[in-house]
Amino acid sequence: MAKSKKPKHIAIAGNIGAGKTTLTEMLSKHYRWIPQFEDVDHNPYLMDFYDDMPRWSFNLQIFFLNSRLNQLLEIKNGTETVIQDRTIYEDAHIFAPNLHDMGLMSQRDFSNYFKFFETLKSMVEPPDLLIYLKASVPTLVSQIQKRGREYEENIRLDYLKKLNELYNRFVESYKEGPMLIIDCDKIKFSENEEDFGHIIEKIDSTLFGLF
Secondary structure (H helix, E strand, O other): OOOOOOOOEEEEEEOOOOOHHHHHHHHHHHHOOEEEOOOOOOOOOHHHHHHOHHHHHHHHHHHHHHHHHHHHHHHHHOOOOEEEEOOHHHHHHHHHHHHHHOOOOOHHHHHHHHHHHHHHHOOOOOOOEEEEEEOOHHHHHHHHHHHOOHHHOOOOHHHHHHHHHHHHHHHHHOOOOOEEEEEOOOOOOOOOHHHHHHHHHHHHHHHHOOO
16 A cells, blocks of 8 residues: 655644643654644733733734744644644634624624635645544533633633534534544543544544555
8 A cells, every 4th residue: 555645734623621732742642743732821912802802802813813824834844744733724713703703803803804814724735634622511611620721710601602613613614624523522532542542543544544
């Protein structure tokens, strides 16, 4: 069998608390891929955003878009396989539309933001594999509570529920490349070695054609 070309970019998508960072860490260790994480600690807008969402929503989303684009350019110019914790698609198809729907981002800002995203998207390659961590709201809440991040304490259930609806819509219409969906209500990869092995098998078969 011909050896598949080496993948450059694996991306992990999923709602807040779905387990993206944990899975990114586990897969990067298993495959010796380079992990790329969301830089939450050095985001100059996050605290302000949680205090006053309408005022800071556009600034926050532009910051995310810029940092995600920088990550994609690093991947493109590098030679190693990179696994990315959250994708540029989620910012544009899930988080920004949600802020707009909730009345926390104006129509003018949202249109400007989305057109900017479309321009950037035309300039970068989609991931070789997108892994979507699907989780119900109770699973998300339990995982958010476990990690105890201060700024996440006030996240409302209706906010998570709305994000989940947008994620499902995005996943149904995703046509950029191969995608794996992992049901995190059933597959507890961080606690169960067998469940993690199951994910590895799926990735191997999708990326390398191994059965």
